[in-house]
Amino acid sequence: MKFSNRIQSMQESPIRKLTPIATEAKKGGKKVYHLNIGQPDIPTPRVFFDAVKNFDEEVLAYAGSEGIPELRNSFSKYYKKYGIDFEVDDILVTNGGSEALLFTLLAICDNGDEILVPEPFYTNYNGFGNTAGIKVVPITTKAEDGFHLPSKEEIEKLVTDKTRAILVSNPSNPTGTVYTMDEMNMLTDIVKEHNLYIIADEVYREFIYDGLEYKSFAQIDDIKDRVIITDSISKRYSACGARIGCIASKNKDLIAQILKLCQSRLCVPTIEQMGAAALVDVQDKYFEDVAEEYKKRRDIVYNSLSKMDGVICEQPHGAFYVVAKLPVENAEDFVVWLLKDFDIDNETVMMAPAEGFYATEGLGRDEVRISYVLKEEDLKKAMKILEKALKVYKNQKQISAL
Structure with a gap:
């Protein structure tokens, strides 16, 4: 049966399309820190x-x-x-x-x-x-x-x-x-x-x-x-x-x-x-407290990223996202590798490959969007996992190139 050109030309969500891989990782016993989606954990009023x-x-x-x-x-x-x-x-x-x-x-x-x-x-x-x-x-x-x-x-x-x-x-x-x-x-x-x-x-x-x-x-x-x-x-x-x-x-x-x-x-x-x-x-203090909480989370993520070798990002001043350029050739491949092949103490990280956030062909291929909506303790763990993963991934790529 034929499908419309409209639906066939429509891209998959870069935020959600790797979810089945994350689901399989969790079925295998891994804990996945979800930095791929902007789902706040702040209580609804x-x-x-x-x-x-x-x-x-x-x-x-x-x-x-x-x-x-x-x-x-x-x-x-x-x-x-x-x-x-x-x-x-x-x-x-x-x-x-x-x-x-x-x-x-x-x-x-x-x-x-x-x-x-x-x-x-x-x-x-x-x-x-x-x-x-x-x-x-x-x-x-x-x-x-x-x-x-x-x-x-x-x-x-x-x-x-x-x-x-x-x-x-x-x-x-x-x-x-x-x-x-x-x-x-x-x-x-x-x-x-x-x-x-x-x-x-x-x-x-x-x-x-x-x-x-x-x-x-x-x-x-x-x-x-x-x-x-x-x-x-x-x-x-x-x-x-x-x-x-x-x-x-x-x-x-x-x-x-x-x-x-x-x-x-x-x-x-x-x-x-x-x-x-x-x-x-809802009182203004609710927004003040939430903004302060997100700022703390922003600082954890940005300060961690800025210390990672080869990572490029500028400090974001709003929302609860940051786009970072990673020292990898293909960010989607890296995210899939994180979910399938890498963990620290059976924990890993999921991010959104940024190529799908661009309309210009080829841009964003080495970038990810990170959503800092998790609590501070989880974000600190996630950043340590990411830092270690980048080093391991780089070494594996160098070895495979020999």
Whole structure:
């Protein structure tokens, strides 16, 4: 039987595709430290579960396609804490940030259109683009530069009559880069001069370190009608399984168009929306404590990597990821070797090969994304395993080359 060209050209997730190998390793008795996936171990605030437990209706009915009023009000109140003036009618509730991104692309792009995205990028951007018939055009950034943006002139060379938007993750998944105000102003100038949208994926806004200040594209007045915020409760409240996100924009016409897509999938699950609506009452100290915890974990991973022979990485200032260039030819082969053939006291490490986070052929082949979502003790063990593994792997390669 024939499969569609669309599905056959869609890449496997570099985050999840090696999971069967990890599963086999664990069946064989190995403990695997999972640094490959951004699944926080921070407890989800109890108010979410309390709201779900208190749901007491005789019929679990469809919710409105735009989201329940309680949750849209909750999101509006949340944004106002950051000085972002999104009213209830500016917000559509989605099945996670993933649906928010897909719906946004479907609404602003036709088949064959293009979006510019700094690479490396969240790998599902490729999948969303493929589903929507859109070409993802990479703005290449480098580990040696901390994955900051190239010049305005370099970016403008990529703009064509097919370009519809620039999609930016800030803070970045997978690099942890926090873009400077100069970089944001540069992108603002580009979208104004070329009549483009800015799609701002800001799901990690709570996780910024080292005294840097969060700034949203939605706070820049002269592009408010061009800014589309895609968001999620998954990371900031450690509620990945709830699958609650949203689209927010001051562009009323755009929101009206995206509502059609929301209607086509009927609604987001009602009970999860009720739980998510209660999260707006979580105290600021929760975020402060979580950010401090992630900073400690960041420091363990970065300080360890910076001492490893041949490893190149710059200190990330946001999210909970770092992309590191390893002294190996093929990072995926190295990760598979870690799972199949290496351990210390029956323990090993799993990371995400970074090649799948790039659109440019051949880039990222010697890089990995490390997610520092494990507790400090586990991260210290994982870094010791990685350091030893790199030495053993190098020696084995040298011997096999003789």
